[in-house]
Amino acid sequence: MLALLAVPSLGRAQAPADGVRATRLDNGLTVIVRENPVAPVVAIALLVRMGSRWETPDNAGISNFTHAVMVKGTTKRGGAEIAETVAGLGGKISAAGDVDYSGIQASALARFWRELLEMTAELSLQPKLAAEEVDRERDWLLSRLQRRRDNAPSRAFDELYRKVYGAHPYALPSLGTRESLARIDHAAIVAWYRAFYRPERMTLAVSGQVSSSEVVAEARRLFGAAPGAALPPDPALAPPRPAGGRTVIDAPAQQTQILVGGLAPSLDHPDHAAVKVLSTILGGGMAGRLFVELRDRSALAYTAASYYDPVREPGVLVLYLGSAPANAAQAEQALMREVQKIRDVAVSADELARAKGYLLGRYQMDRRTNERLAWYLAFYEIEGVGRTYPDRFRRQVEAVTPADVQRAARTYLSTLTTLVLGPAPAR
Amino acid sequence: MTTLVGLRSALLALALAVTGCATPAPAPATPAGAAATPTRASAAATPTREVLPNGVVLIVQEHRAADVAAVQVWMRVGGRDEQPAELGLSHYLAHMLFKGTPTRPPGSIDQLIEGLGGTSNAFTSYDFTHYDIVVPAAHVRPALEILADIAVNAAFVAAELEAEKKVVFEEMSLVEDDAEKFLTRHLSEVAYRAHPYGRPILGTRELVQGLTRGRLNAYYKKHYVPQNMVVVVVGPLTPAQVRPLAAATFGRLTGPPSARPPAAAVPSLAGGRRDDVRRPEQQAYLGLAWQAAATGLASEDISAVDLLTYILGDGPSSRLNQTVREEKRLVQSIEASYVTRELSGLVSVMARLDPKNLDAAEAAILDVVRRVRADGVTEAERQRAIVTAEAAYAFDIETAEGLAKSYGQAETTWTLDNELRYLDRLRQVTAAQMQAAARKYLGDDNIARVRFLPSGAR
Numbered sequence: 001m002l003a004l005l006a007v008p009s010l011g012r013a014q015a016p017a018d019g020v021r022a023t024r025l026d027n028g029l030t031v032i033v034r035e036n037p038v039a040p041v042v043a044i045a046l047l048v049r050m051g052s053r054w055e056t057p058d059n060a061g062i063s064n065f066t067h068a069v070m071v072k073g074t075t076k077r078g079g080a081e082i083a084e085t086v087a088g089l090g091g092k093i094s095a096a097g098d099v100d101y102s103g104i105q106a107s108a109l110a111r112f113w114r115e116l117l118e119m120t121a122e123l124s125l126q127p128k129l130a131a132e133e134v135d136r137e138r139d140w141l142l143s144r145l146q147r148r149r150d151n152a153p154s155r156a157f158d159e160l161y162r163k164v165y166g167a168h169p170y171a172l173p174s175l176g177t178r179e180s181l182a183r184i185d186h187a188a189i190v191a192w193y194r195a196f197y198r199p200e201r202m203t204l205a206v207s208g209q210v211s212s213s214e215v216v217a218e219a220r221r222l223f224g225a226a227p228g229a230a231l232p233p234d235p236a237l238a239p240p241r242p243a244g245g246r247t248v249i250d251a252p253a254q255q256t257q258i259l260v261g262g263l264a265p266s267l268d269h270p271d272h273a274a275v276k277v278l279s280t281i282l283g284g285g286m287a288g289r290l291f292v293e294l295r296d297r298s299a300l301a302y303t304a305a306s307y308y309d310p311v312r313e314p315g316v317l318v319l320y321l322g323s324a325p326a327n328a329a330q331a332e333q334a335l336m337r338e339v340q341k342i343r344d345v346a347v348s349a350d351e352l353a354r355a356k357g358y359l360l361g362r363y364q365m366d367r368r369t370n371e372r373l374a375w376y377l378a379f380y381e382i383e384g385v386g387r388t389y390p391d392r393f394r395r396q397v398e399a400v401t402p403a404d405v406q407r408a409a410r411t412y413l414s415t416l417t418t419l420v421l422g423p424a425p426a427r
Numbered sequence: 428m429t430t431l432v433g434l435r436s437a438l439l440a441l442a443l444a445v446t447g448c449a450t451p452a453p454a455p456a457t458p459a460g461a462a463a464t465p466t467r468a469s470a471a472a473t474p475t476r477e478v479l480p481n482g483v484v485l486i487v488q489e490h491r492a493a494d495v496a497a498v499q500v501w502m503r504v505g506g507r508d509e510q511p512a513e514l515g516l517s518h519y520l521a522h523m524l525f526k527g528t529p530t531r532p533p534g535s536i537d538q539l540i541e542g543l544g545g546t547s548n549a550f551t552s553y554d555f556t557h558y559d560i561v562v563p564a565a566h567v568r569p570a571l572e573i574l575a576d577i578a579v580n581a582a583f584v585a586a587e588l589e590a591e592k593k594v595v596f597e598e599m600s601l602v603e604d605d606a607e608k609f610l611t612r613h614l615s616e617v618a619y620r621a622h623p624y625g626r627p628i629l630g631t632r633e634l635v636q637g638l639t640r641g642r643l644n645a646y647y648k649k650h651y652v653p654q655n656m657v658v659v660v661v662g663p664l665t666p667a668q669v670r671p672l673a674a675a676t677f678g679r680l681t682g683p684p685s686a687r688p689p690a691a692a693v694p695s696l697a698g699g700r701r702d703d704v705r706r707p708e709q710q711a712y713l714g715l716a717w718q719a720a721a722t723g724l725a726s727e728d729i730s731a732v733d734l735l736t737y738i739l740g741d742g743p744s745s746r747l748n749q750t751v752r753e754e755k756r757l758v759q760s761i762e763a764s765y766v767t768r769e770l771s772g773l774v775s776v777m778a779r780l781d782p783k784n785l786d787a788a789e790a791a792i793l794d795v796v797r798r799v800r801a802d803g804v805t806e807a808e809r810q811r812a813i814v815t816a817e818a819a820y821a822f823d824i825e826t827a828e829g830l831a832k833s834y835g836q837a838e839t840t841w842t843l844d845n846e847l848r849y850l851d852r853l854r855q856v857t858a859a860q861m862q863a864a865a866r867k868y869l870g871d872d873n874i875a876r877v878r879f880l881p882s883g884a885r
Contacts, residue, residue: 038492039825041818079753083744087811090818092742109818136756143710143759147779150708152604252707254600285546286525286537296526296534299590302597324597354542361544365561368493369825 020377020387021212023219027228028200031219032377032387033212036370042113042208043370044120045378047103050196052172053237053313061141061176062184062192064097066129068137069189071095071104073128082119089115093123097174100312101382102196107371110209114218117206121222124202129193131186138181145175153303153322156249156257156421163247163417164261164316168240199228205378207370240314246418255302256328256422257321260335262413264317267310268385273396274408279308279317280355281347281405282338284362287354289338294321300331312383317412325423332420339416342409346402356397363393474834475666476843482654482685483677486834486843487666490827496662497828498560498570500578500677501835503657504650506553507623507690507770515595515630516646517556519638521549522595524558526587528580533587536573543569553624554769555839561828564663568672574658575676578651583640595635602629606708606879607777614714614775617700618875622693624768652682657838661831693718693771696873705882710759711782712879713789716775719868722841723769730853731864736765736774737812738804738861739795744811746795747776757788769840774869782881789876796869803862816853 023031051063071093072079086093091108104123108116148154158173165171176184204223206215242263265271283290283306290304303322308315319339323331347355367376367390380389474488505517525547527533540547545562558577560570602608612627619625629635658677660669696718706712720726740747740763747761758780765774780788823829837846 039821041821041825080744080749083742083749084807084811087742087744087815088807090814090821107822109814109821139756140759143779143781146709147759150606150710253604255597255604285541287534287541292534292537295594296587297590299593299597302594302601322597322601324593324600327593354538357544358541361541361563362546364493364544364563365495365546368495369822 021216022387023216025199025220025224027224027226028198029223029226029228030203030381031216031223032203032205032381033210033215034205034207034373034377035210035212036207036373037209039370040110040209041107041370042110042116042206042210043105043107043374044116045103045105045205045374046120046124047101047203047205047378047382048196049100049201049234049382050102050192051097052099052169052174054196054234055169055172057172057177058180059184059188059192060172060180061097061174062180062188063102063196064174065137065141065176065181065184066189066192067095067097067102067104068141069129069133070127070193071123072133072137073130074122075126075128076122079133082123085115086119091116093119095123099170099174101379103378105371105375113206113208113210113215117215117218118222120204124197125223125226127193129186129190134186134189138184141175141181142178145178145181148175152251152253152255152257152421153320155251156259156419157318159247159249159421160259160261160318160417160419161316163245163419164242164263165240166242168237168313170240170311170313198231199223199226200231203378203381205374205381207373207377237313242415242417244415244417247420249419249421250424251421252423254324255322256325256420258301258323258328258332258335259321259419260319260339261316261417261419262415264308264315264412266312266314267383268312271408271411272310273393274400274404275308275317275412276359277352277355277397277400278342278405278408278412279306280359281351282306282342283319284355285358287358289342290319290321290335293338294331294334298334300327300334310383328420328422332418339409339413343406343413346406349402352400352402352405356400360394360397363390473847474661474843476838479653479674479678481678481680482652482656483673483680484657484838485670485673485677486657486659486838487664487669488661488830488834489663489665490661490824490830491663492825492827494564494663495827496562496564496567496570496660496664497826497831498562498567498574499659499828499831499835500558500574501657501659501839502556502558502578502651503655503685503687503839505551505555506626506628508650508687509623509626512634513642513646514626514634515628516638516643518551518628518630519591519595519635519643520581520647520651521551521556521558522591523583523588523643524577524581525549526591527582527584528576529582530580531573531576533584536577539569540573545570551628552768553628555836557832557835559828559832567660567662567664567669571658571660571672571676575680578656578677579680579682581647583644585640588638588640588643592635592638595629596632599629599632606706606712610712610714610777610877610879611775613702613704614716614777614875614877615773617702617877618696618716618718618773619693619771620700622691624693624771648682649686652685653677653680654682654685655687656680657835659831659835659838661827661834690770696875699872699874699876701876703878703880706879707882708879709881709883711780711785711881712877713758713778713780713785714775714877715789715792716773716875717869717873719765719772719774720767720864721769721771722767722845728864728867729767729772730849731856731860732772732774732868733765733816734809734812734853734856735799735804735861735864735869736763737815738808739763739799740776741812741815746799747792750795751778751788751791755787755791757784757791761792767840785878785880793871796865797871799862799865800869803865804858806858809856809858809861813854817850820850
């Protein structure tokens with residue numbers, strides 16, 4: 001996977017015209033810096049290739065759990081001191097696990113960039129991982145799990161992913177399960193941290209009112225001493241094979257959640273852009289078909305949208321409705337009619353243009369704050385598509401034709417998994 | 428910004444909910460950022476403000492962060508202007524306006540904006556209603572044309588008007604299903620009772636069901652008049668470039684003078700008020716609120732209360748977090764926020780917790796507040812709070828719409844000048860002033876309390 005990284009090799013920094021400088025330290029850690037003069041702030045994303053992808057049902061959530069413990073103390077500072085120091089920088093630090101990556105995100109006033117980078121290095125390279133913090137964070141994570149279960153949309157998405165992905169690790173919730181969290185102990189956390197927090201697996205991205213040469217020098221001082229080692233490639237995963245079908249879950253609520261999901265291409269798949277456009281035509285914005293047909297025209301749903309997150313393994317295209325229980329059956333039928341229609345009838349040039357405009361406009365708007373800019377830089381590096389990806393994605397989207405959209409609909413909206421979650425009497 | 432009801436932001440809210448596992452570890456219980464106050468500003472660049480001949484206020488600031496401009500119109504009308512029989516009309520207007528005008532058929536506005544790569548949104552608050560378009564900078568003209576058109580020419584097509592009722596019912600359900608949103612709302616209801624600030628922005632199911640085109644249109648014609656409009660444009664354009672575009676659109680609007688009714692003073696919370704609610708969640712929620720300094724009352728205390736709120740409950744280093752969560756382990760999350768409306772501010776503390784800890788957590792929270800009243804805050808805390816406020820401002824100005832929002836809200840509920848001088852004022856607040864503010868506002872006997880108890884609790 002390292003071979004895919006679009007970064008110049010071994011320690012030599014390059015600062016191309018886009019204001020981004022990328023460097024690989026000798027120990028394998030990738031450093032990317034974007035100079036952005038807009039506001040007096042700085043944001044850091046330190047991502048590591050660790051997450052649900054490497055987890056099993058027995059230790060689901062361990063990546064997120066490990067990060068929750070990491071930020072609770074280092075070999076130099078306790079939790080309260082860390083919190084006070086970060087607040088004194090006008091800063092925020094958070095750490096979490098996701099499916100393809102985990103990591104630390106931090107931001108602060110730009111004049112404190114050195115202190116913030118030092119804190120990030122300390123948390124990632126010298127975490128205390130104290131046994132008593134493991135127990136405390138487990139309680140906290142269990143409470144978050146309960147909160148997530150109490151939240152109907154979150155729970156519905158978790159259940160849908162579980163159905164679609166089956167035995168594939170993307171089926172595992174990033175927070176874990178009651179059973180897995182109970183099983184994960186201090187020794188497991190320490191072992192997990194040691195196995196994954198290796199410079200070759202890490203990407204440090206910094207964006208803000210900073211000098212890239214100063215940041216790279218400081219990053220080398222703080223991170224350069226971490227020992228690197230040649231790591232074996234990650235094992236390949238068997239692709240998920242959803243069977244489709246419909247699942248109904250009773251849950252007390254004012255609203256019924258209706259989700260329809262189909263397995264979709266990975267981030268670097270040639271069909272990714274076409275499915276993004278397909279997703280936008282159906283559920284992107286207020287001119288998307290689901291919003292227009294199900295909310296504006298027939299008021300069968302309040303929320304009507306689609307989701308298709310970029311991931312390394314196959315993703316899921318989710319069509320989502322939040323609906324009054326009395327309308328739920330009708331809303332689900334109307335949703336399925338939209339699926340049928342986009343498979344049967346090619347989209348018009350106007351509608352395609354609207355969708356592309358919206359998709360690319362949102363993409364541009366999402367890459368404006370330093371927090372997002374830093375995250376995108378690190379994310380694309382971690383996913384192995386490189387930091388030129390945004391330009392490539394834009395060109396691919398612009399090239400999508402009505403035939404591409406129809407083909408994508410027929411391919412990826414064929415075996416569908418439906419999940420309905422809501423109060424029982426209404427169905 | 429917990430005062431805002433974002434009708435078009437449901438998509439975003441959901442996106443946050445479903446990606447929750449990917450978001451930062453110790454997330455606070457409340458959805459909005461802490462200490463949502465009159466936003467802060469004292470940037471090197473300052474906005475221009477002018478009043479057009481018809482009374483429309485135009486605020487422009489050049490902001491070259493990206494090739495994106497924020498174009499917003501703020502109406503000086505909101506939930507507080509509604510008569511009891513008009514409850515929910517401000518919010519209903521926000522639902523209807525983007526639907527079209529005689530020259531823009533239903534759906535065409537969304538298609539146009541989204542096709543340009545832009546987004547639109549509308550928010551209803553008690554003091555204002557706010558329409559927001561973000562577009563690539565080349566398209567500021569169509570954005571202004573759309574906003575000026577819908578500001579006075581909305582069509583209210585009968586079928587659309589009827590269909591939207593179901594959408595608003597769904598929105599009501601959405602709020603009721605979300606414990607944190609509902610806690611925010613119910614805490615206001617208890618804190619303000621029958622005062623307009625205590626009423627539901629969305630109205631009631633009965634009133635919305637019976638809503639007629641005639642009543643909506645009368646409310647629209649009365650309040651959507653040039654003198655009630657504030658136009659804010661922030662982006663890579665100079666005031667000289669924006670001025671003719673604004674003159675050709677908003678500058679041409681006509682209408683009667685503003686007839687905004689005088690707002691009533693809020694009822695006192697003396698003696699405190701309480702309510703317990705049974706909810707389907709497995710966890711309990713506790714909300715405590717105090718009335719505090721307000722923007723419209725020229726209060727000198729706003730900056731002191733703001734900093735005090737940071738110290739009490741913003742982030743992991745705050746007193747409530749360190750004491751009630753980290754030390755005593757009585758809550759899973761806790762956060763304090765300060766929302767300033769024109770006629771009343773509200774300092775709230777909200778916590779998510781195990782139901783068995785409700786009494787102990789409440790006592791612990793009140794003890795933290797009591798200690799601030801008795802002993803004040805430290806200089807280190809004061810410094811951290813100021814840096815935190817400074818950072819909140821610095822992150823706001825990263826985007827054109829963030830900056831535009833702070834100006835629009837200041838112009839409609841405070842003054843732009845106050846907003847521009849706010850950071851400087853914050854820096855001058857002393858620890859003694861914060862202690863005085865705690866003594867003045869955060870008493871033991873003027874608290875609104877709401878508890879959500881699991882319906883299956885022991």
